Each structure stands twice: as C-alpha cells, then as structure tokens.
Amino acid sequence: MNKVVRNIRRVDPAIVKGYEGLGVATVHEAQGRKGLLAPYMRPIWKRAHIAGPAVTVEVAPCDNWMIHVAVEQCKPGDVMVVAPTSFSDAGYFGELIATSLVAHGVVGLILDAGCRDVREIEDMKFPVWSKAVFAQGTVKETLGNVNIPVVCAGQTIYPGDLIVADDDGVVVVRKDEAKAVMDASIAREAKEAQSRKRLKAGELSIDINKMRERLAERGLRYVDHEDE
Numbered sequence: 001m002n003k004v005v006r007n008i009r010r011v012d013p014a015i016v017k018g019y020e021g022l023g024v025a026t027v028h029e030a031q032g033r034k035g036l037l038a039p040y041m042r043p044i045w046k047r048a049h050i051a052g053p054a055v056t057v058e059v060a061p062c063d064n065w066m067i068h069v070a071v072e073q074c075k076p077g078d079v080m081v082v083a084p085t086s087f088s089d090a091g092y093f094g095e096l097i098a099t100s101l102v103a104h105g106v107v108g109l110i111l112d113a114g115c116r117d118v119r120e121i122e123d124m125k126f127p128v129w130s131k132a133v134f135a136q137g138t139v140k141e142t143l144g145n146v147n148i149p150v151v152c153a154g155q156t157i158y159p160g161d162l163i164v165a166d167d168d169g170v171v172v173v174r175k176d177e178a179k180a181v182m183d184a185s186i187a188r189e190a191k192e193a194q195s196r197k198r199l200k201a202g203e204l205s206i207d208i209n210k211m212r213e214r215l216a217e218r219g220l221r222y223v224d225h226e227d228e
Contacts, residue, residue, distance in 0.1 A: 003145055003146075005147035008055075008160045010078075011160060011161075011175045015162075016051055016052055019185075020049075023164075023166055026188055031173060036169060037155050037172070040132075041130070043129050044115055044121060044129075044133060045118075046167055049127075049165070050127050051164045053079065053161065054110075054158070054159060054163050055070060055074050055106075055146070056081045056083070056157055057070040058085060058150050060142035061084050061085065061090075062139060063141055063142045064093070064139075064140065065142060065144070071106075075105065076104070079108050079110060079165075080106055080109045081109075082109065083150040083152040084112060088113045088114070090113060091115060092114060093111055093115045094116045094117035095121060095124070098121050098126045108128065109130075111128060112153045116134060116135050129165050129169075129170050131153070147159040195208055
C-alpha cells in the first residue's frame with residue numbers, strides 16, 4: 001500500500017539552530033564517523049549550508065509524481081530527501097518545484113538522482129545536493145510513498161531525522177541523537193580552534209596530539225643518515 005504520513009516527529013527547532021555553524025565533516029566525526037551519504041552527492045552551487053529535519057520521498061525510477069505530493073507535507077525549515085527505488089539519474093527536480101518548496105519554507109533538497117534548471121535554481125539560492133545534473137525529464141505515473149524510511153545514497157534516513165549538508169557532502173543524524181551529536185560537535189569545534197592557534201604558532205601536530213609515544217610503539221625510528 002502506498003501512503004503519505006502526514007504527522008512526523010521532527011528534531012526540535014532549537015537543536016536544529018545549534019547546527020547552523022557546524023560543518024558536515026565535524027558532525028560526521030563527532031557522531032562516530034557514521035551517517036555520511038555517498039560522495040557522489042554534490043551541491044549544485046557552492047558555499048551552501050543547510051540543517052533541518054527530513055521529509056522523505058520514495059519515488060519510482062524516472063517518475064517525480066511523489067515529489068509534487070510531498071510538498072504539501074513540508075513545513076518551514078524542512079529538508080526534502082528524495083530516493084528512487086532503483087537507479088535513476090533523470091532530472092527529477094527543476095525550477096518550478098524549487099519555487100514551490102521555497103514558498104513553503106523548505107531549506108534544501110537532497111536528491112539521489114538528477115537535477116536540472118541549475119542556473120535558475122542557483123539564481124534562487126535554493127540549495128540542492130544531487131547525484132547528477134541531467135536535462136532528461138520524468139513522468140508522473142507511478143505511486144510511491146512520503147514520510148517512510150528510505151535509503152538515500154547509501155544511508156537509511158527516517159522521517160524527521162536531521163540532515164546537515166555543505167560543500168563537503170551530506171550527513172544524517174538520527175533525531176533521537178541530535179542533541180548529543182550537537183554537543184559533541186561543538187566541543188570538537190572548540191578543540192580544533194585551540195589546535196589551530198597552536199599550529200599557527202608553529203607547534204607540530206604530532207606534539208599537539210601526543211603522537212610521538214604511539215609512533216615509537218609502532219616501531220617508527222628516527223635516524224640521522226639514510227644509511228643507518
């Protein structure tokens with residue numbers, strides 16, 4: 001049975017706001033190096049950063065009907081996540097649907113397929129991460145599902161999970177873990193800020209991170225001449 005789930009539990013907006021300054025790489029590391037979508041998911045224009053709860057859309061190959069259906073379920077601050085049920089690089093998304101999403105307050109799109117009308121979407125400053133840019137159109141014939149768990153670019157994403165995306169890619173954070181991951185990410189950023197100051201002052205990373213003892217334990221030797 002195909003369905004649209006109208007009411008989903010989203011990450012608290014106050015927690016989402018805490019991710020505004022946090023990069024994908026930081027979040028990925030802070031939550032134990034998990035949740036990263038496949039590296040082919042690239043922003044169609046640079047310097048975009050988004051964070052928001054996922055509205056998930058399961059679509060058929062070369063068919064974008066359910067994207068139109070899903071717009072109605074979006075709330076301001078949401079991120080739409082679109083996943084075909086099998087491989088497709090057709091252009092599911094263009095300027096007109098982007099216009100509709102902007103009108104409903106959606107902050108970005110994660111699309112495991114193709115995007116088109118790139119120039120117009122960039123002019124709108126609507127953030128999109130997609131597998132491909134391709135002018136091939138789609139049909140509107142096959143039912144799918146809205147707000148069910150989907151597999152997008154190698155990661156299972158549940159409705160309401162937190163999506164963070166920037167130039168480094170896309171990462172998903174489980175909604176029940178979002179507060180803990182935010183705190184860990186902020187702590188990691190603070191630690192890196194201190195390391196950055198020490199590196200600028202000329203200290204070595206192997207000393208800052210106390211690597212010398214571990215390197216010696218692994219058998220690394222320092223010699224004064226290459227024939228030693």
